[in-house]
Amino acid sequence: MTAIEFNNISKQYRLGLVSTQTLSHDLNRWWKMNVQGKEDPYLKIGEVNDRAHKGVSDYVWALKDINFKVEQGDVLGIIGKNGAGKSTLLKILSKVTAPTTGTIKARGRIASLLEVGTGFHPEMTGRENIYLNGAIMGMTKAEITRKLDEIVDFSGVERYIDTPVKRYSSGMTVRLGFAIAAHLDPEILVVDEVLAVGDAEFQKKAIGKMQDVSKGEGRTVLFVSHNMGSVGDLCNNAIILSNGLISNRGNVKEIIDLYLSSVNNIELSRTWNDIECAPGNNIIKIKRVCSVDSQKKPVLYSLTSEKIGIYIEYEVLKNTSYFTHGINVYTTSDLHLLSSHDNNVYQNDSIIEKGVYKTVVWIPSNLLQSGDYLVSFAFMRYNPFNVLLTTDNLLRIQIVDTKKSLSRPENVNEYIPGLIRPKLLWDERIIINQ
Amino acid sequence: MEYTTVIKPKNKLFEVDLKEIWQYRDLFSMFVKRDIITQYKQTILGPTWFFIQPALTTIMYMVVFGGIAKIPTDGLPQPMFYLAGIVCWQYFADCLNKTSNTFTVNQGIFGKVYFPRLIVPMSVIASNLMRMGIQLLLFIVVYIYYLIIGVQVAPNVYVLLLPLLVIMLAGLSLGFGIIISSMTTKYRDLTILFSFIVQLWMYATPIIYPLSTMSPEKQWIMAINPVTSIVETFRYGTMGVGTFSWGMLAYSFGFMVVLLVIGIVVFNKVQRSFMDTV
Numbered sequence: 001m002t003a004i005e006f007n008n009i010s011k012q013y014r015l016g017l018v019s020t021q022t023l024s025h026d027l028n029r030w031w032k033m034n035v036q037g038k039e040d041p042y043l044k045i046g047e048v049n050d051r052a053h054k055g056v057s058d059y060v061w062a063l064k065d066i067n068f069k070v071e072q073g074d075v076l077g078i079i080g081k082n083g084a085g086k087s088t089l090l091k092i093l094s095k096v097t098a099p100t101t102g103t104i105k106a107r108g109r110i111a112s113l114l115e116v117g118t119g120f121h122p123e124m125t126g127r128e129n130i131y132l133n134g135a136i137m138g139m140t141k142a143e144i145t146r147k148l149d150e151i152v153d154f155s156g157v158e159r160y161i162d163t164p165v166k167r168y169s170s171g172m173t174v175r176l177g178f179a180i181a182a183h184l185d186p187e188i189l190v191v192d193e194v195l196a197v198g199d200a201e202f203q204k205k206a207i208g209k210m211q212d213v214s215k216g217e218g219r220t221v222l223f224v225s226h227n228m229g230s231v232g233d234l235c236n237n238a239i240i241l242s243n244g245l246i247s248n249r250g251n252v253k254e255i256i257d258l259y260l261s262s263v264n265n266i267e268l269s270r271t272w273n274d275i276e277c278a279p280g281n282n283i284i285k286i287k288r289v290c291s292v293d294s295q296k297k298p299v300l301y302s303l304t305s306e307k308i309g310i311y312i313e314y315e316v317l318k319n320t321s322y323f324t325h326g327i328n329v330y331t332t333s334d335l336h337l338l339s340s341h342d343n344n345v346y347q348n349d350s351i352i353e354k355g356v357y358k359t360v361v362w363i364p365s366n367l368l369q370s371g372d373y374l375v376s377f378a379f380m381r382y383n384p385f386n387v388l389l390t391t392d393n394l395l396r397i398q399i400v401d402t403k404k405s406l407s408r409p410e411n412v413n414e415y416i417p418g419l420i421r422p423k424l425l426w427d428e429r430i431i432i433n434q
Numbered sequence: 435m436e437y438t439t440v441i442k443p444k445n446k447l448f449e450v451d452l453k454e455i456w457q458y459r460d461l462f463s464m465f466v467k468r469d470i471i472t473q474y475k476q477t478i479l480g481p482t483w484f485f486i487q488p489a490l491t492t493i494m495y496m497v498v499f500g501g502i503a504k505i506p507t508d509g510l511p512q513p514m515f516y517l518a519g520i521v522c523w524q525y526f527a528d529c530l531n532k533t534s535n536t537f538t539v540n541q542g543i544f545g546k547v548y549f550p551r552l553i554v555p556m557s558v559i560a561s562n563l564m565r566m567g568i569q570l571l572l573f574i575v576v577y578i579y580y581l582i583i584g585v586q587v588a589p590n591v592y593v594l595l596l597p598l599l600v601i602m603l604a605g606l607s608l609g610f611g612i613i614i615s616s617m618t619t620k621y622r623d624l625t626i627l628f629s630f631i632v633q634l635w636m637y638a639t640p641i642i643y644p645l646s647t648m649s650p651e652k653q654w655i656m657a658i659n660p661v662t663s664i665v666e667t668f669r670y671g672t673m674g675v676g677t678f679s680w681g682m683l684a685y686s687f688g689f690m691v692v693l694l695v696i697g698i699v700v701f702n703k704v705q706r707s708f709m710d711t712v
Binding site for chain 2: 097140
């Protein structure tokens with residue numbers, strides 16, 4: 001049975017500031033629509049929402065013609081880049097904002113967890129806030145009283161329940177908030193990345209509770225997250241939103257793989273055909289960068305257990321004295337992880353002739369942690385030392401945990417933490433005292 | 435099973451879901467409770483402030499308007515006269531100020547979860563009622579004091595209109611408040627304009643002067659302000675002094691009804707999309 005049905009849902013936003021222009025646009029819209037009986041003049045010029053590119057219109061479609069059905073008992077993951085329309089979709093579903101066009105039909109009570117602890121008042125005690133927050137979420141007083149013990153128990157903040165919430169740690173506030181939400185018992189639960197907070201123990205508890213809700217009780221869950229791990233754990237189906245459109249939908253595994261590879265596509269391999277636009281200077285122009293596997297074939301992502309090659313192709317525009325290459329690897333949080341220079345030959349008097357060159361630098365297997373990295377390139381001379389060219393981060397490489405990329409991991413928790421994850425050599429254990 | 439929730443782009447003009455508001459009645463009482471218990475938490479004097487504020491205001495008026503400006507008080511002792519006005523006006527102004535920023539103050543909650551938005555301003559009106567009740571007690575205490583020392587005042591049958599007067603004050607402030615809060619989501623100028631209009635409004639209402647100081651024609655002009663007849667009726671009913679007219683009172687009542695209908699319609703329209711413009 002269909003639990004939720006989205007019919008042509010679109011949502012338009014106005015970009016920029018709400019300013020004096022707003023009033024003139026409002027008046028113009030009112031005049032065209034109500035006096036002249038024409039269509040809304042600002043509705044038709046909306047364009048595809050791509051935040052990276054400047055558009056000509058002040059209006060964009062955050063969502064455009066979203067059509068899909070969710071079956072009862074489904075746990076649907078909604079993934080997509082920042083600004084793809086995920087939150088807008090959930091906001092419309094939870095009635096926080098109205099769609100511009102289209103309708104949504106749903107069976108049963110919808111509870112949305114766009115944020116836990118909404119409306120908590122810091123001066124009120126935990127118990128008072130359970131009642132307040134529960135009522136905001138649509139529970140009646142009697143319902144809350146019935147579930148009070150369960151909620152307090154689940155939250156694990158029993159000792160502080162009669163203390164004002166402002167004295168709580170942020171983790172405790174989240175626990176209490178989630179505990180209330182988890183006991184709402186709606187037919188449809190809408191969750192937006194609330195699991196990103198709280199400690200590991202609580203996250204496990206929260207995911208477990210959501211699994212119970214969907215599997216055991218046959219409720220429908222819509223779950224938005226950037227964390228592919230929790231989407232994979234929790235959902236059975238998923239959709240990818242991209243620029244306000246549903247680009248793909250299907251089984252969660254396939255969708256996640258598709259999504260990860262599409263994310264990498266952006267900077268995974270870059271080729272500059274037009275030499276004018278290529279990064280470089282009047283001596284060197286970069287033509288192509290990409291990551292390759294051990295057979296030097298371009299790849300979308302590498303496994304932690306494989307060596308990663310970074311391929312560089314560049315053109316030397318005129319004969320020049322000998323130089324070498326280097327790379328810098330940064331994490332996505334801009335931490336400079338490593339720097340490597342091809343400095344085997346410190347002194348070389350030879351001349352590098354005009355032409356196109358290629359080289360590969362190898363990052364050993366079992367060194368980098370899984371995740372995304374950004375790579376910048378440098379060209380320099382060592383005798384005397386001078387830098388010919390340094391580039392911005394041109395390339396993104398992605399490294400995927402071997403375990404996770406295999407079909408279905410049996411124990412997902414075998415994640416190795418740390419900034420890097422080298423395979424180290426351990427001596428055999430020797431008994432020294434008995 | 436039928437579809438129970440349907441989300442559409444626009445509501446019809448008069449589609450106000452009263453049943454839904456009724457379903458959320460527990461939330462209403464929770465909000466009222468929250469407003470009352472959090473208002474004076476971590477203050478030394480606590481609810482005593484309910485008394486101190488009107489008492490100090492009354493003394494202030496006695497010095498400035500009664501003492502320096504020598505504005506007559508319909509023959510009543512100044513504390514009684516001013517306090518009667520302050521009790522009415524304070525309730526109206528408090529409700530108005532707090533409901534007029536419903537959307538901007540609550541955007542955090544409104545942006546995260548849906549419930550009938552009208553619950554919020556309605557709960558403000560209700561929680562302020564307690565404050566008014568306490569101030570009314572102060573008025574009664576002062577009243578009894580003056581009776582004991584032998585001042586000739588007596589309530590008359592019109593004192594029975596008191597509940598109606600409170601409802602009218604509540605309705606007017608709710609009506610103005612939700613209209614203003616609906617308009618300020620887009621155009622913030624109104625917030626600035628409005629805060630000072632409320633200050634001026636008090637002088638257009640017979641709080642610090644009696645309506646009887648004016649000629650009958652001017653009294654009718656004054657009565658365009660729907661709060662005027664409420665304050666005057668309150669004084670007339672409780673102390674038997676002042677101007678009372680069924681006509682003026684009926685006008686204020688009609689004004690309130692029209693205002694509330696317009697307010698609810700506008701508010702209902704804005705609540706659907708205010709998150710995009712706030």
